[in-house]
Each structure stands twice: as structure tokens, then as C-alpha cells.
Amino acid sequence: xxxxxxxxxxxxxxxxxxxxxxxxKIKATEPGVTPINVxxxxxxxxxxxxxxxxMFLYGTNNTLFDYSTGKWEKAGAGFKAALGIYQTIYNKxxxxxxxxxxxxxxxxxxxxxxxxxxxxxGIDLDGSWVGGTYLPTGPKPWPQWQSALGIAAMPxxxxxxxxxxxxxxxxxxxxxxxxxxxxxAFNFITIALNQQNSLYYDVHASQIASRxxxxxxxxxxxxxxxxxxxxxxxxxxxxxPAFTAYPKLSTEIQEITGELMTGQETPAQGAAAYNxxxxxxxxxKNVEAAPA
Amino acid sequence: xxxxxxIMGLFFAGPIIWSVYIAFTNKALTGVGAQHPKWVGxxxxxxxxxxxxxxxxxxxxxxxxxxxxIIGQNTLGFLIALLERGKNSFVTxxxxxxxxxxxxxxxxxxxxxxxxxxxxxxxxxxxxxxFGLSQDWLYTTPMLAIIIANIWRGTAFSMLVYSAGLSDVPxxxxxAAKVDGASQISLLRRVIIPLLRRSIVTNLMLxxxxxxxxxxxxxxxxxxxxxxxxxxxxxxxxxxxxxxxxISYGTAMCIVLLLIGALFSVVYIxxxxxxxxx
Numbered sequence: 001x002x003x004x005x006x007x008x009x010x011x012x013x014x015x016x017x018x019x020x021x022x023x024x025k026i027k028a029t030e031p032g033v034t035p036i037n038v039x040x041x042x043x044x045x046x047x048x049x050x051x052x053x054x055m056f057l058y059g060t061n062n063t064l065f066d067y068s069t070g071k072w073e074k075a076g077a078g079f080k081a082a083l084g085i086y087q088t089i090y091n092k093x094x095x096x097x098x099x100x101x102x103x104x105x106x107x108x109x110x111x112x113x114x115x116x117x118x119x120x121x122g123i124d125l126d127g128s129w130v131g132g133t134y135l136p137t138g139p140k141p142w143p144q145w146q147s148a149l150g151i152a153a154m155p156x157x158x159x160x161x162x163x164x165x166x167x168x169x170x171x172x173x174x175x176x177x178x179x180x181x182x183x184x185a186f187n188f189i190t191i192a193l194n195q196q197n198s199l200y201y202d203v204h205a206s207q208i209a210s211r212x213x214x215x216x217x218x219x220x221x222x223x224x225x226x227x228x229x230x231x232x233x234x235x236x237x238x239x240x241p242a243f244t245a246y247p248k249l250s251t252e253i254q255e256i257t258g259e260l261m262t263g264q265e266t267p268a269q270g271a272a273a274y275n276x277x278x279x280x281x282x283x284x285k286n287v288e289a290a291p292a
Numbered sequence: 293x294x295x296x297x298x299i300m301g302l303f304f305a306g307p308i309i310w311s312v313y314i315a316f317t318n319k320a321l322t323g324v325g326a327q328h329p330k331w332v333g334x335x336x337x338x339x340x341x342x343x344x345x346x347x348x349x350x351x352x353x354x355x356x357x358x359x360x361x362i363i364g365q366n367t368l369g370f371l372i373a374l375l376e377r378g379k380n381s382f383v384t385x386x387x388x389x390x391x392x393x394x395x396x397x398x399x400x401x402x403x404x405x406x407x408x409x410x411x412x413x414x415x416x417x418x419x420x421x422x423f424g425l426s427q428d429w430l431y432t433t434p435m436l437a438i439i440i441a442n443i444w445r446g447t448a449f450s451m452l453v454y455s456a457g458l459s460d461v462p463x464x465x466x467x468a469a470k471v472d473g474a475s476q477i478s479l480l481r482r483v484i485i486p487l488l489r490r491s492i493v494t495n496l497m498l499x500x501x502x503x504x505x506x507x508x509x510x511x512x513x514x515x516x517x518x519x520x521x522x523x524x525x526x527x528x529x530x531x532x533x534x535x536x537x538x539i540s541y542g543t544a545m546c547i548v549l550l551l552i553g554a555l556f557s558v559v560y561i562x563x564x565x566x567x568x569x570x
Binding site for chain 1: 320322323324325411412427428430431432514515516517518519520531535536537538
């Protein structure tokens with residue numbers, strides 16, 4: 001899709017503007033193709049927050065939570081900029097799927113299963129698991145997906161360090177604080193997560209390697225370029241603030257992105273709505289202003 | 293007797309008492325409120341009426357109950373019962389089979405049928421594409437979609453209640469009224485409806501309570517969306533209590549919903565004055 005629009009491959013955008021410029025090119029040269037998909041709205045749930053909004057927010061100078069002070073950040077310039085993307089894509093420049101589709105509960109199926117494999121979508125801002133859809137055992141087998149789909153890291157807003165952004169979730173093995181035999185638990189975890197076992201697990205469960213020595217192992221690389229590309233994102237990935245308030249704030253963000261998409265709110269109004277909700281949810285003493 | 297009472301107490305009264313109790317605490321399913329719930333008095337209830345999404349959900353619930361149950365199911369069920377009265381043709385039997393089939397179908401299946409009919413690319417959309425009206429009806433008209441789906445699903449119940457009620461209306465009374473020169477309309481207004489008061493109250497009460505608590509159908513069709521455009525109170529309770537883990541706020545809203553159901557029942561009984569007839 002990108003080659004048809006005249007974009008040099010492999011493509012690695014350096015700023016948000018690069019991404020939007022290519023989306024505009026696709027729009028201009030390939031009618032009938034949706035230039036870019038970014039998840040938003042309540043229908044896509046946490047996907048809207050994590051694969052959509054936060055992929056932009058964490059590429060600005062703002063985040064949701066400041067670990068150094070233990071406080072939630074108010075919506076600042078970065079928050080508004082991230083909301084502005086939704087306004088641009090869905091409301092001003094029509095670069096995304098139709099708002100009806102994007103806000104429906106089936107948006108991801110449309111994007112991943114109906115549009116992408118048949119060349120009706122240019123850029124999809126999405127997660128490493130999408131490949132699973134195209135495996136022979138997946139809901140939409142697509143043998144050529146590894147060669148047809150290029151993978152680029154999401155750039156930061158203006159290319160500020162570290163230049164790229166990614167959001168991750170996952171699991172870990174921990175020693176319980178009330179464990180009566182902490183050493184044995186620790187030994188177990190040491191064995192379970194050693195290079196050999198991690199490699200076996202990551203390959204068989206289609207996981208992204210978080211150990212460099214797993215990512216560089218031949219058995220891991222043999223899976224194709226996608227797994228290698230995703231592992232290279234691990235050093236700059238972020239994780240979501242895992243606190244009680246997060247699910248509520250996430251739902252609020254989903255609602256606000258949806259309102260930006262339909263044009264009911266401006267980025268400034270969306271940020272104000274978030275700040276009001278944030279204060280009501282976590283209390284003023286747990287909130288701080290966003291850095292500029 | 294004692295073991296039976298014990299079991300009843302444990303599995304019936306127990307959960308009710310527990311949910312009333314936690315509605316007055318800050319019990320949550322995760323975080324501080326999960327480990328050390330505190331008594332917070334009426335805080336959940338005062339918060340509720342300052343919560344624009346809750347108030348919004350109540351308005352939608354009222355529209356849903358009035359539109360789909362009180363107007364839709366009730367009127368349509370009554371009309372069908374009236375038109376079929378005293379007839380037992382092949383047509384009425386076939387019609388009843390369809391109407392009752394819609395009712396006995398599991399809610400999730402009914403929800404999926406309507407989803408397949410209304411979504412973008414679904415039956416209705418495919419048909420209307422020929423007229424240039426392509427759209428996702430669940431997006432453009434979410435409330436109308438869930439109201440119509442619920443009428444379709446629930447009309448059978450009202451029809452059965454009214455059929456039973458109508459079969460109790462003495463034929464000689466209708467004959468006598470006709471001999472006295474009553475028109476069809478006044479027959480309906482002055483003879484049939486007054487005799488059906490009990491059925492009407494029973495039916496309205498049952499379908500109102502049923503519709504107030506309706507969850508599955510809406511969840512399958514729109515999940516409360518787009519945005520919050522069809523987020524009735526049960527869906528909002530689900531979101532708050534089980535997705536955002538605020539179980540005490542959820543149960544507090546359940547209690548309010550229960551009181552609203554009781555209020556509806558009182559209004560019906562007052563309005564229709566069953567006792568006078570009885």
C-alpha cells in the first residue's frame with residue numbers, strides 16, 4: 001500500500017507528522033483505501049486506551065502517572081496533542097475508518113480481518129498479537145502476512161528521545177511477601193525464566209521475547225521478521241500504571257476519544273473533562289500538573 | 293424445616309442482606325476498598341445523583357421501559373390478543389407459534405439475531421443499500437434498535453396474559469352490550485378494558501420489572517454504545533461494579549433501580565384501581 005503511494009520502503013516515521021503525511025499520501029493516491037487506523041471510543045475498551053491514545057500520549061513529554069512522585073499527571077499539552085490526533089484522523093481530515101465502524105464493537109475485526117488482508121488499509125496502529133489472526137489456525141489465515149505487512153515502530157511526537165514508543169502488558173512470576181520459603185520460590189522462578197525455558201515458551205506461545213539472549217536465539221528469529229521487530233521495541237516500551245484508579249481513568253479516556261472522533265469535543269474540552277474526572281476519582285492530593 | 297430455612301437464609305436472604313450492607317460501604321473488588329472496606333453512609337447514593345452518567349442512564353432506562361414495555365409490548369400484545377379472540381384458525385396458530393418462538397428463544401440468541409439484522413453489512417443494511425441508505429443502524433439509532441428488539445422479544449408474554457384475561461370476559465355480557473347498541477369502540481372502552489384491569493396491572497408490573505433489569509439483549513446489540521448512547525442503568529451498573537470493580541457503588545445503584553421498580557408498581561395499582569372492580 002505504501003509503495004503504491006510512493007513511500008520509500010522500509011518505512012520508519014520519525015515524528016507524528018511523518019505518519020500523517022503518509023496517511024495523506026495514501027488518501028490522495030488510493031481511493032477506497034482507509035489510510036490509517038487508530039483505535040478509539042468505548043467500543044474497543046482498553047484497546048482504545050492502550051493501542052490508541054497512550055501510543056500517542058507516551059510519545060509526548062507527558063504520561064498518565066509520575067512514578068518519581070507517585071502522583072497522577074493532569075492532562076497537559078501532550079494529552080491535548082494526543083487528542084488532537086483523533087480530531088485530525090476522524091473528524092478533520094478523514095484519514096481513518098468511518099466513525100460508525102471505528103466506534104462499533106466490531107472495529108478490530110473489520111480492521112484486522114476484513115480490511116488489512118485485502119489491501120484496504122494503509123497503516124494500522126496495533127499490537128504484536130495481530131499476526132496471530134493470520135496464522136493457519138487463526139480466524140483469518142493469510143499466509144503472506146509476514147511479507148505483505150511491514151512493521152514500523154511508533155515515533156514520538158516530534159522525534160524526542162528515545163524516538164520511538166510502545167506500550168506493553170503482560171505477566172510476571174513473583175515471590176509472595178508471605179511465602180514461607182522465599183528461597184525455593186526464587187529458585188523456581190530462576191529456572192522457569194532461564195534462557196532455555198523462556199525461549200521455549202516465547203516460541204510456542206507466540207510471545208515477545210523480553211530477554212536479549214532469547215531474541216537473538218536462532219529458534220526465535222526463525223519465526224520471521226515480525227517477532228524480531230517486536231523484540232527490538234522492548235527497550236523503549238512503557239507499561240500502564242497498574243493502580244486501582246487506572247481502569248476508571250482508562251474508561252474516561254475511551255469516552256473522551258470517542259467524543260473527539262464524533263466531533264462533540266475539542267482537545268481542550270477533552271483535557272478539561274479528564275482533569276475534572278481525575279480530581280474526582282483520585283483526589284487533589286494525588287494529582288500534579290503535567291510537565292511542559 | 294430448620295435445614296431448609298437455613299439454606300434459604302444462606303442463599304436467598306444472605307446475598308440480599310449483603311448487597312444492601314455493602315451499598316453503604318466503599319467495598320471494591322480491587323485496591324484499598326477490597327481489603328479494608330469502610331462504612332461510608334449514604335456517600336454512594338449522594339454521589340449517584342451528582343454522576344451525570346448515572347442520571348443519563350436513568351433517562352435512557354425510562355425511555356427503554358416506556359417505549360419497549362409499556363407502549364410496545366403491552367399495546368401490541370393486547371391488540372394481538374384482542375384480534376385473535378375467539379378465533380382458532382390456522383393463521384392465528386401459525387402466528388402464535390412465531391410470536392412465542394421469539395419469546396422462548398434465549399435472550400442471547402435473540403440479541404444475536406437482531407445484531408445480524410441491524411449491523412452494517414447485516415440484512416437490513418444490505419437491503420437498504422439499494423436505496424442508498426447504507427448505515428449501521430446500531431450506531432445511528434441505538435435506542436430505537438434495542439426498543440424494537442425488546443418489543444419483538446417480549447410481546448408474546450403480554451399477548452398470553454391478555455389472551456387468558458379475555459377468555460374470562462363473559463360472552464353474554466358482550467352480547468348484551470351489543471344488543472344495547474354499543475359500538476366496537478365503546479365495547480372495548482366500557483366493557484372489555486374495565487374487566488381486564490387485573491390482567492393489565494399484572495402484565496404492566498411484570499414487564500416493567502423485567503425490562504428495567506434487561507441486560508443481555510442490550511449488551512449483545514450495542515453494549516451501551518456508541519459512547520453512552522444506549523447505556524441503560526443495568527449496563528452502567530455492570531460497568532461500574534464488574535469492569536471498574538466498584539461493587540459498592542454498583543449495588544447502591546441496584547437498590548435505587550429496585551425502588552424505581554417498586555414505585556412503578558405502586559403507580560400502576562393506584563392508576564388502575566384494581567380493588568374497585570375486585
